Amino acid sequence: MKSKNERILITGIILLTIITIGAITTYQNNYRKTQNTITISTTTSLYDTGLLEEKIGPTFQEKTEIETRFIPKGTGDAIEDARQGASDLILVHAKEPERKFLEDGHGVNRKIIAYNFFTIVGPSDDPAGIEGMKPAEALEKIYFKADNENIIWASRDDKSGTNVKEIGLWESAGYSYEENVKDENWFRSTGTGMGKTLMVSDTLEAYTLADMGTYLSYTKENHIDLEVHVDEGKELTNVYAAIPINPKTHNKDFEKALKFTNWLTSENTQELIGNYGKEEFGRQLFHPAVKVLEEKDPENVYNWIVEYGFIEGTECPEKYRYLNFYDNR
Amino acid sequence: MKTVSFFGEGVTEALHLIVTGDPVVFTIALRSIYVSGIATLLASLWSIPVGVHLGLGGFRGVNFLRNLFSSLIGMPTVVLGLIMYLLLTPKGPLGPLNLIYTPLGISLAQSLLITPIIITFTASSIESVENDIRELAITLGASKFKSAITVLKEGINGVILSIVSGFNRAIAELGLALIIGGNIMVENSGLNTRVLTTAINMYTVRGEFNIAIALGIILLLIVLIINALTNTFRREKL
Numbered sequence: 001m002k003s004k005n006e007r008i009l010i011t012g013i014i015l016l017t018i019i020t021i022g023a024i025t026t027y028q029n030n031y032r033k034t035q036n037t038i039t040i041s042t043t044t045s046l047y048d049t050g051l052l053e054e055k056i057g058p059t060f061q062e063k064t065e066i067e068t069r070f071i072p073k074g075t076g077d078a079i080e081d082a083r084q085g086a087s088d089l090i091l092v093h094a095k096e097p098e099r100k101f102l103e104d105g106h107g108v109n110r111k112i113i114a115y116n117f118f119t120i121v122g123p124s125d126d127p128a129g130i131e132g133m134k135p136a137e138a139l140e141k142i143y144f145k146a147d148n149e150n151i152i153w154a155s156r157d158d159k160s161g162t163n164v165k166e167i168g169l170w171e172s173a174g175y176s177y178e179e180n181v182k183d184e185n186w187f188r189s190t191g192t193g194m195g196k197t198l199m200v201s202d203t204l205e206a207y208t209l210a211d212m213g214t215y216l217s218y219t220k221e222n223h224i225d226l227e228v229h230v231d232e233g234k235e236l237t238n239v240y241a242a243i244p245i246n247p248k249t250h251n252k253d254f255e256k257a258l259k260f261t262n263w264l265t266s267e268n269t270q271e272l273i274g275n276y277g278k279e280e281f282g283r284q285l286f287h288p289a290v291k292v293l294e295e296k297d298p299e300n301v302y303n304w305i306v307e308y309g310f311i312e313g314t315e316c317p318e319k320y321r322y323l324n325f326y327d328n329r
Numbered sequence: 330m331k332t333v334s335f336f337g338e339g340v341t342e343a344l345h346l347i348v349t350g351d352p353v354v355f356t357i358a359l360r361s362i363y364v365s366g367i368a369t370l371l372a373s374l375w376s377i378p379v380g381v382h383l384g385l386g387g388f389r390g391v392n393f394l395r396n397l398f399s400s401l402i403g404m405p406t407v408v409l410g411l412i413m414y415l416l417l418t419p420k421g422p423l424g425p426l427n428l429i430y431t432p433l434g435i436s437l438a439q440s441l442l443i444t445p446i447i448i449t450f451t452a453s454s455i456e457s458v459e460n461d462i463r464e465l466a467i468t469l470g471a472s473k474f475k476s477a478i479t480v481l482k483e484g485i486n487g488v489i490l491s492i493v494s495g496f497n498r499a500i501a502e503l504g505l506a507l508i509i510g511g512n513i514m515v516e517n518s519g520l521n522t523r524v525l526t527t528a529i530n531m532y533t534v535r536g537e538f539n540i541a542i543a544l545g546i547i548l549l550l551i552v553l554i555i556n557a558l559t560n561t562f563r564r565e566k567l
Contacts (some may be wrong), residue, residue: 001476003473003477005474006473009378009474010378013374013375013378016374017371017374017375020367020371020374021433021437022369024367024432024433025401025427025428025433026430028427028433028519028520030431031520032427032520035516035518035519037515037519039430044534048534048535050535053514057515061516067515067518067520069430069511069513070513070516071430071512071513071517071522072511072531075505079425081330081418084415084418084419084421085418085419085420085424086418086419086429086430094414103469122337136390156412193493193534195534195535195536196534202359209344217392217535217536218536220536221536221537221538223536224536248533250419251419300500317544
């Protein structure tokens, strides 16, 4: 038996809750309608350098008055986010998961926007002696020497683009990441982002695969003493792509996503990407890819992008194009 | 050596940011207070009545419920975050509300996080109101509702403490703010979700430790000030 007072109290609580939530929800949704926003799930390696929030976002907003809301995740996580319908566009760097994403009908009109190189970093005295080697040789040497000597390999092990690249590199060295590498006692899984993995590697005096951007920002601030040992070899090519979400699968803002992609590949923006970091890190962090692809020059870089960034021999296979992208440029 | 210098720089940086009234830090701190404030308000709305009810007891299953809520205090934020994420994504059951990656999304998630805290602490403080007063209230008062009000007045200090504890937990947690909020920051936007904890996380990842420590100090200062204020209030009540 509930008294009258209790009933009033319970109704009051429910009403107040609904009013509070309702009012703020309405405000937020109105804001989104009047204020042009686009939500982008992005790989952390682009985000953590500050490129997106400090340069790309504000410049795009100045030009189009569209707010770019960047959500930093690992590539695997960013793709999952988009599958759930949480974003209008993804910025990622792992070809195979991207292909799957397109194939499952979640994304269309993929566009390669930039590239740079991964690097194998390790203790400055280089106990495995891999300095200047090709990536596959270096990993093979680490694999052989690690058992007897005090050598450790740290892995992000988080399905990020960097982790996907690492798995591929182990394979090119002749080892299966899942079967041969992960169980070794010299293998350390950090299961976390690049920055923290670099910190862990520094403490353990371990080798690890890193993207150049994060590595440079950590050395710039003197947090780590790790040094670059392997940074040459086409296998280290790291290709960044933008994929708008398929408007047939998700009710997302395709038009704005396309606008953003087109803007990213425009000449001025490509220059912006290429120049980013020169001042702060004293080194170029990302190389513009559009011109390389158009002019097939420099040829070696073009071939690397084709090998490590193309899907079925092209940036985006015809069947995964929604509108003819190139007509919209 | 390194650690000490980071901390030193962090303190200096924090002082600098506070003294110069750095607009970015200021808005992030305000957003933290606003987001967790809404969370605490919502959670208090439903948790205090439940807590009072459980504290007065006298019905079947009361012990079970109290155990349940006090166990839920230990809920890891990442697990709750994941559950809330799946509920709030556009494909989830609450997707149409468009709450993912918005400030209210974080508030809602945080309100669920601190519900067990407020319920448990409120129940304990009601229970600790002297038995005589409770029984007297029940015998004198015609209804349970009126006796609840009387007991609530007696145990108000404990209830306030439970609210403040809830707020402290909400403003200091990272998992939910990161998963549901996404640490979004666009200049002059009304839908930003960068709060102190996610900002601290971001600067840590970027390797900018002194700003991270500075923001941590600001977070602690906020909690400290709020605790000091409530303590003064409670003392006046006594």
